[in-house]
Amino acid sequence: MDRVIGIDLGTTNSCVAVMDGDEAVVIPNRGGYKTTPSIVAVTEAGKRLVGHIAKRQSITNAENTVAAAKRLIGRKWNTAPVKSALMTCSYGIVEGPHGDVRIQLRDKTYSVPEISSMVLQEMRVVAEDYLGEAVSKAVVTVPAYFNDNQRQATKDAGAIAGLDIIRIINEPTAAALCYGFGKGVDKTIAVYDLGGGTFDVSILEIGAHGVFKVIGTTGDTFLGGEDFDARIIDWLVAGFQDEHQIDIRKDRMALQRLRDAAEKAKCELSSVRETEINLPFIVSTGRNEALHLQRSLSRETLERLCEDLIERTVDICRQALVEAKLDADEIEDVLLVGGMTRMPAVQRAVTEFFQREPNRGVHPDEVVALGAAIQGAALVDDKHEMILLDVTPHALGIMTFGSYFEELIPQNTTVPTSRAKIFTTSRDHQTAVKILVMQGESKQAGDNELLGEFVLTGLRSAPKGQVEIEVTFEINTDGIVSVHAKDLETQQAQSIQVTASSGLTTDEVQSMIEGAKEYMVERRTDEEFEGAKQSAETLLAELEAMLPEVDRVVGGADFGRDAVTKARQVIERTQAAMDRRDTAALKEQLEQLARTQRMFKGVVARGG
Amino acid sequence: MSALESFIPSLVPEAQAQGLEVEPVEAFVLACIDGQSTVGQLASALGMAPTQLWQVTDRLARRGLLQLSSPQRDTFDAPPKEPGHAPQGSLEQAHVSGVRPVLEGRPPAAQAAELQGAEALELELRRAIVELYQRLDELDHYQLLGVEDGASKAEVKAAYYEAVKRYHPDRYYGKELGHFKAKLERVFQRFTEAHDTLTRKRSREEYDAYLTTLRRNRRTEVLLSHPAPDPAALRALRERLAAESLPPPPVAPRTSPEPPRPAAPPSHPAPAPPPPASQPPLDLKARRQALARRLGGSDALRRASIPPPPAAPRVSPEQATDALRRHFEGQQAARLQRQLGELERQVSDALQRDDPATALRTLRLLAQLKPEDPALEQRLAAVQHATDVKLADGLLVQADYEERNQRYAEAARSFERAARGKPSVKAFHHAALCLLKTAAPDYRQAARLARCAVELAPNDAELRLTLGRIFLEAGLLQSAEQELQRAAALAPQSEDIKLWLTRLRRS
């Protein structure tokens, strides 16, 4: 039986977990951290960095460091979230060939799924290192409110990373799984998930026998910790502007420093009442004068700055209850998920709204990955008796005459499901109809997300309204949407599976998969070389430092001259191997270097 | 119900009654046997005590003139919740549990070919899936989940969770499911629909009301389409009559013209207590013999206790027989009279309760007992009409629910039938609208319905719009133009009408 890992691919942080016996455990990365920043960078040398290393260099290499790529995944170029990202991102965003979004890093453009695939690949490597075996299957989580394009793009990211994503599940649902799995819970609960980039609320019924049934889910895929940070940045920028009449946002490095400082301050204010923000030499005025930014921020001020954001989450909670047809007092437990729920004002708002203390038993950063691992195990292993019944977060339908959206599957319908409706032609002698498959809540088709389209041809030529076309929507257990259209008269039929609209064509995904594979190999040898190079450089530096002294002590003797010459040769050969990036040769030279170093040390010690 | 009473006597086709000695009462009973009514039903229709009738039929059966077939669970056997209220010949009471939908006693519906394609699943499971899949439309939510009509929310949930664990495709993840995957998904969807409907207060109330209406409507429709006496009513009547505990009739001809003696002395054993209904009716013969023995016994007992008749003036045997028949007929007539009175009262009661269906049923019974009574015929017609109207109201409620739940074909039919019983703008209009939303609508019928609505309310723009739309969709452009223009004249502001007019112009 294949092992399935669970990955929480977060906006800010990612986390990987696996089932160990009857319990899910989080896998720490090489640095010992249980979460890994979802940050990707490309160095000057063209090297890809992921996670903590990428985060560490994000200030000095802001233009080539991508954070929060999840906010862009599966989005179309000309949408509001992308416009807003354009304004605030320190890296370059350009339009892709299919109206999608591409990210410019140095001389290459990357699709968003490609960037996310680097994070997924990193998580996969973390798991493989820990398990000591190859991993090819994963359950990956997405915000419940993600639409189908966003889900599809996430799947593409998995494919590029060489991972078979056997199921995409919703983050709040995963959290509930972790909370209730194997504990005989029988309750109606709410999950409040405020992460770095997205906000979700889900209401679930957990039944005895291990059935988890989502009743309803709502959210906002553009509301999270990043928006809180942005409020602090605005406040800092405005203050600086007042004082110095300079917009520090213009400087990318300064902006990145502001971003870091804002987040740090926000987190600190969860435990202290007041904090100092100190950014020396933030900009230079051009008159050879550097300016510092120094301000103190109180918890009260932060709460005032973010009041409306919290209020928005509460409104969404209210909406979730209405849709689930429940009252707040029918909720028997409330889970807090996501790093932002550590903020006291958030906890207060949740407590007040649900009129109960939220559950403190789950780890806000880890539950989601744990839940994903549980779902993975339950699918492949009959031993775990657990069934997850999730809902479709958005309505599905087609565009009808006059650009109206005609809904077929309503929001919050339990999947798998299917619905059919009859439509007619809208023009006389119309012999083909175009079925535009859409997702969203607006009556206006244009406001909704286009998932795919196809054409049904060969209709009888007749006055409009006479030809009947039955359109059937189906969402199967794997969450795949398929749409069939049938001419009821001729039984002519046409259908599509909505799978390829993440902004990437199948061919593109294929070539990216190839690219990533090469990179995997390259990266492994690279690491070896880099390691050898680092050791060599250290040794070289030491040898160079000792050479004059060695020369002085043994220079007179023949054997001494020989030794020095030999040492020089070793140094040259090492240098050459480094230049050729020849790992094998370099490793060989390393041994020589080490021997030379031992000898030199002895000489210096005796001679001194 | 007593098992004896539920036997159904029928004539033995090859038996020749002519030339055989039959008593008048036997002849009367023979004439009334229709091969459908049970002993109990016949007894109440004939105004005899069930025991008495049983005795007669038993005697006739032993002489080979009729046969008694064992009772079946027949259509009027009501579901446990609502005695006498199940629609006839439909809604089988099979308890299809969500967990074990294997329907005992049903021929295996699943064909061998359908059971192939997912050998990883156990055969029993495959069979269950296929059978359940085939019956999805015919089962109501309660039957599907295998719970009682009044089941609590917790019971519904428990049944649903069990079903989920058996039928959710994820239970069989990684197994080759073939066509079973789609079937499982469909079955699961139907279970979820049942669960979601029954666990939300509002939707359950609506559904229950719908189900009650639906059942009542079906019953009334059956009543209206089969003018035979309603077995349930017959049974009710029988029970009431049995409660009166009529004295047993004379068992042998007596030569005395005197009125019969008062009721049997206390030592006389009461009629055999009815055996429990659940007892299998296989020991028919044994029971029959036991009954005969008991009856024989009681006879002996009575004979022993009855003092010898006083010496009476001699009468001729003809006179004696005549007197006996007169006496018997007089008694019969009195009982009939009493019954007619009782039925009359029931009719007026029912009418007062605004339950014309019951009144109709009872009147039909009356008509059976009092044939060719013109006044009764008239009342029958009037009550029949009242029933039609009442049914129309019920159908309207049913249709509303069906329309709300997007079951347009059913809704169109219900609206149309409602309109037949009680013509109304709404019924006609919605029948037409729903028809338009069905697959391959009958435009002629839709137009007819819409036109009826228009006739009832000629100044309603919306109705004309509907009619115009039907014409347009049916390709009758001129008529469409005419109707839409009229609609526009009636409601010049309506955006909807304008939109349709532009569509018309473009075609």
Ligand SMILES: Nc1ncnc2c1ncn2[C@@H]1O[C@H](COP(=O)(O)OP(=O)(O)OP(=O)(O)O)[C@@H](O)[C@H]1O
């Ligand atoms: N102590 C704290 N106080 C306030 N905010 C915090 C604290 N710790 C972390 N956060 C914030 O939580 C956010 C990250 O949360 P989390 O790791 O749950 O998000 P994510 O899973 O990456 O994002 P998402 O689920 O939206 O994709 C960041 O904005 C971070 O600043």
Ligand SMILES: [Mg+2]
């Ligand atoms: Mg998260």
